Amino acid sequence: MSHPNRVGRGDDRAHPSHRAAVVDGLGAWLPERVVDNHELASVLDTSDEWIRSRTGIGTRHLVAAGESTSDLAVEAGRRALKSAGTARVDAVVLATSTPDRSCPATAPEVASRLGLGGVAAFDVAAVCTGFVYALRVATGLVATGCDSVLVIGADTFSTILDPADRTTRAIFGDGAGAVTVRAGSPGEPGALLGFDLGSDGELADLIAVDAGGSRQRSSGVPAAERDHYFAMDGKPVFRHAVLRMSESTRAVRAAVGWDAADRLVAHQANARILAAVGEQLDLADEQVVRNLDRVGNTVAASIPVALADAVVDGALRPGHRTLLCGFGGGLTWGSAALVWPDLTVEAPPRRLP
Ligand code: COA
Numbered sequence: 549m550s551h552p553n554r555v556g557r558g559d560d561r562a563h564p565s566h567r568a569a570v571v572d573g574l575g576a577w578l579p580e581r582v583v584d585n586h587e588l589a590s591v592l593d594t595s596d597e598w599i600r601s602r603t604g605i606g607t608r609h610l611v612a613a614g615e616s617t618s619d620l621a622v623e624a625g626r627r628a629l630k631s632a633g634t635a636r637v638d639a640v641v642l643a644t645s646t647p648d649r650s651c652p653a654t655a656p657e658v659a660s661r662l663g664l665g666g667v668a669a670f671d672v673a674a675v676c677t678g679f680v681y682a683l684r685v686a687t688g689l690v691a692t693g694c695d696s697v698l699v700i701g702a703d704t705f706s707t708i709l710d711p712a713d714r715t716t717r718a719i720f721g722d723g724a725g726a727v728t729v730r731a732g733s734p735g736e737p738g739a740l741l742g743f744d745l746g747s748d749g750e751l752a753d754l755i756a757v758d759a760g761g762s763r764q765r766s767s768g769v770p771a772a773e774r775d776h777y778f779a780m781d782g783k784p785v786f787r788h789a790v791l792r793m794s795e796s797t798r799a800v801r802a803a804v805g806w807d808a809a810d811r812l813v814a815h816q817a818n819a820r821i822l823a824a825v826g827e828q829l830d831l832a833d834e835q836v837v838r839n840l841d842r843v844g845n846t847v848a849a850s851i852p853v854a855l856a857d858a859v860v861d862g863a864l865r866p867g868h869r870t871l872l873c874g875f876g877g878g879l880t881w882g883s884a885a886l887v888w889p890d891l892t893v894e895a896p897p898r899r900l901p
Pocket of ligand 1: 593594595599602676715718755785817818821845875876877
């Protein structure tokens with residue numbers, strides 16, 4: 549194992565850009581408690597029919613009292629390390645917008661609990677695009693000398709939702725997913741071949757938690773209770789999601805020179821968004837991976853949890869030309885392309901409500 553701060557070694561020092569980041573491990577974890585649409589309808593003015601038809605979601609896993617993002621991240625990280633057959637990495641990058649505390653970052657604690665010693669560990673905040681951003685960061689770390697990186701996406705949005713907001717409570721679930729990437733060559737299965745990342749801060753207000761940040765705190769005006777909750781303007785977000793996810797996936801597909809992709813593993817926000825993006829990419833229904841019916845939108849965990857489910861179900865197989873795509877608050881979006889490698893993946897917990 550190399551030192552996390554080292555930049556290059558031997559031949560790689562002369563040609564750091566020839567080091568590709570190769571996905572070689574995958575794991576996911578979901579909290580035990582499962583809440584179905586009927587349970588939500590017993591406390592909110594909603595129905596199983598509305599939620600299923602407008603979003604495609606049937607159940608979601610939610611953390612128990614006292615359970616936090618790091619708890620889920622550690623379990624997912626442990627499974628990814630096991631899948632890769634390693635106990636060591638050079639760095640941990642945790643994508644999350646619901647850290648255990650606003651300061652410090654959650655990644656160092658996750659790294660310690662995984663027994664990874666004093667490796668570099670930090671959080672990346674890009675809401676639902678966080679996992680793709682973190683993968684891009686890990687690719688850069690590998691190009692400049694890290695031999696392996698654990699990339700985790702973990703969020704517990706149930707802890708920041710307005711208990712009275714039927715829209716957001718219908719959509720979000722909690723979870724964590726993780727991959728390991730190691731230094732390798734661009735020709736290997738699992739090599740991250742290309743990325744497309746973007747943002748539009750002019751639309752930052754569409755998805756936001758107003759309280760708890762420097763703007764609210766420096767105002768000297770105490771925050772109203774509701775300002776601590778997550779708020780989303782669903783309709784424009786929907787439109788931007790379809791547009792940006794379609795553009796971004798097409799851009800990365802062109803950048804890596806594919807005329808077509810075999811699988812799309814995209815952020816699981818809404819079945820109608822997935823269908824629209826799949827159509828833009830000329831993909832058949834079965835080529836668009838879906839697990840939101842049972843987990844909902846798990847924010848930064850969404851893509852790696854969907855990857856784990858798809859591998860276990862056989863929907864994603866070695867050799868598939870695979871596009872990953874995230875979209876979320878910021879606004880942010882991002883896509884990546886890789887040929888899916890042959891990995892052994894444990895099924896994420898599946899419990900009936
Ligand atoms: N149960 C019943 N009715 C609901 C409801 C629920 N859970 N949530 C909203 N409604 C109601 C609204 O109040 C509204 O009622 P009104 O017409 O009387 O005002 C009606 O349903 C339509 O609401 P609208 O917001 O127009 O629904 P929609 O079809 O746009 O679906 C979302 C709402 C949130 C599911 C959808 O906009 C969406 O998925 N947006 C994108 C989310 C996303 O991609 N996020 C990614 C980043 S986090």
